[in-house]
Amino acid sequence: MLRILGKIQRIGIVTEPVPRLDEPALTEIGEQLKAGIGELFRGSLAIREVDAGSCNGCELEIHALDNPYYGIERFGVHFVASPRHADMLLVTGPVSRHMEAALRRTYDATPEPRLVIAVGECGANGGEFGASYASCGAVSSVIRVDAVIRGCPPTPLALMRGILEAISKRAG
């Protein structure tokens, strides 16, 4: 136990202040968002991630949001196990036809007000796979989509920015 505590103390906090991008710093947006989340989601945004057929590249980067560098929970954002607990669906694509019904049911199980973000090139427009006998292509061809985060896969920073922007759009 002492060694665990020692390690924790030596490593310290590695969580980074989010670097400046083209827009005002994300930490600033984060602050603004807390007000928005407070209004719409009572200060806590619950996300249900749905892989609707991705290659799993997007999942790796969504996972990274939980690592100590990004620590997305500090913005009041956390991932939940059930759509019934979720305010937002983060959907990676392309939506395979075999996942189409499951995605619709997950969407229907998510209470209003719900936000849907299509993640990655495939989620946005079908990407490398497009629409075919096996794939519906973009997430928006199956359920209503509020925002899109592009990239193959989008980096954790792009994901964070996209989530925060989608919230502020709804809040605004």
Next chain:
Amino acid sequence: MTAQERFAPFLRRLAEVGLRVDARASPGLLPAQLILVQAEDWRRLGDEAKAWACRWVAGWGEDIGEDGGEMTRINACFEKAGAYLLARTAVLGANPALDSHAPPFPGADRPERHTQDMFGVAFSGHPDARRWTRHQAWKDSEYPLRRSFPAAGRPEAQTPADHQYNFLLAQGSGVYEIPVGPVHAGIIEPGHFRFQAVGETVLKLEERLGYTHKGIEKLAEGRDAEGLARLAGRVSGDATVAHAWAACMAMERAAGLEVPPRAVWLRALMCERERVANHVGDIGAMLNDIAFAFGFYQFARLREEWQRVSREAFGHRLMMDCIVPGGVAVDLESRFIAALRDEVRTLRKQIGKLMAIINDLPSVADRVRGAGVLKPEYAKALGCVGYVGRASGMDFDVRRDAPYPPYDGLTVKVPLHHFGDINARARIRLEEIDASFDLIGALLAGLPTGPVRVGWKRPAAGAEGLGLIEGWRGEILSFVRFGPDGRIARFFPRDPSWTTWPALELLIHDNIVPDFPVCNKSVNGSYSGHDL
């Protein structure tokens, strides 16, 4: 010793028992020896291969029908002691039938059902005739990989859920079922697991996969070489480097294209980096699944740092699209050589310190020792490769046993365990990280100078190639054939997950339901790489 020499006694044996075998030379298929077999001898070939102690590697079909009639070619690839044998036969007609290889080789079960769903070939003597890859996106009378089937298909406005699949049932007092998925509780890929349990104990697990089927094999048709490399890099995103390398190797062999040495070394460097990233991340994830948050966050931190360096050095956090036909897309700047070497030194030290803490904790040992045991005889029967096989006594690694450049000039340490539990799979991964560190050191020290890419060369019509790569999950087989226009006519990638998904069903037996997540993570099959 070449595959031809290695398999010569086996071919003599086949002739002795009366099989008509036609051995052919096919430079693109090297290191495999190609043999043509009569369809009626197919099952006997399987039995003889089993008696010869071969491993069944992969099987796939190919529509070779002409205007005159329908014909489907069936391939089965075997391996013994690092030498590969590619057996091939053809079946005729609209409803062709062929004897199954699943009775001698249980690992052929699902691959043959995939061929059945995609080509309409019925495998006689197969123990399980249920569909596998097909759910409800196309009709049971349609076969997407036949040439007559349009890539766009004829989908309904909404594809219904596949709720008619016949799961095996267990009955009895106190037996109950737990259906899980396809949408899982965590941030993971979709698939369905059907548990039958008594109390906490798992009587039986049955997997239902195919949810992420995106038609990769069909989409490949008509692509150019670069387009196929991009697609191969998305067969399974976590193995993007290895799959892209396997596909490029197959295409380059088909074209007879020599890749510059520096490019080959950089490919290996990226492949080893991919291995380290995934093993480090998965060890953290396994610790998370036994509720040891400290270990999870520490390893997640190390993975993030590693990925950031990948982005700096190669331009992408997962090194996606860095391997292209004819070489690599980006050269490594010399300023990174020392940095990458230092990074290995630091990470090795960090992992050592963390493992000293983790190894000391009885609460960790209690969850991973003796749980999720894959018996060596099961691993052998299924032909399990990669760390899952190597934790259960399957001593095979393509880099060492069928070495391809640059590994043919390097020493590859291959760890081996026999107990087959979660602990053994975790140990193998840690030892593989260590072996990769040594390889990265050797690759950086010996990195040749020169160009990193040569121009693409259009292969002859019908040219075929085989790529074999040791990805982080294990052996990847990639087959390509070019059409008369220099575009892809057939692409088949065999992810190692095909060999380890059935193993999960066996190793979970008699474990408790709450141990399923960590058992699953210790195997970590790719859904996307399997579903195609």
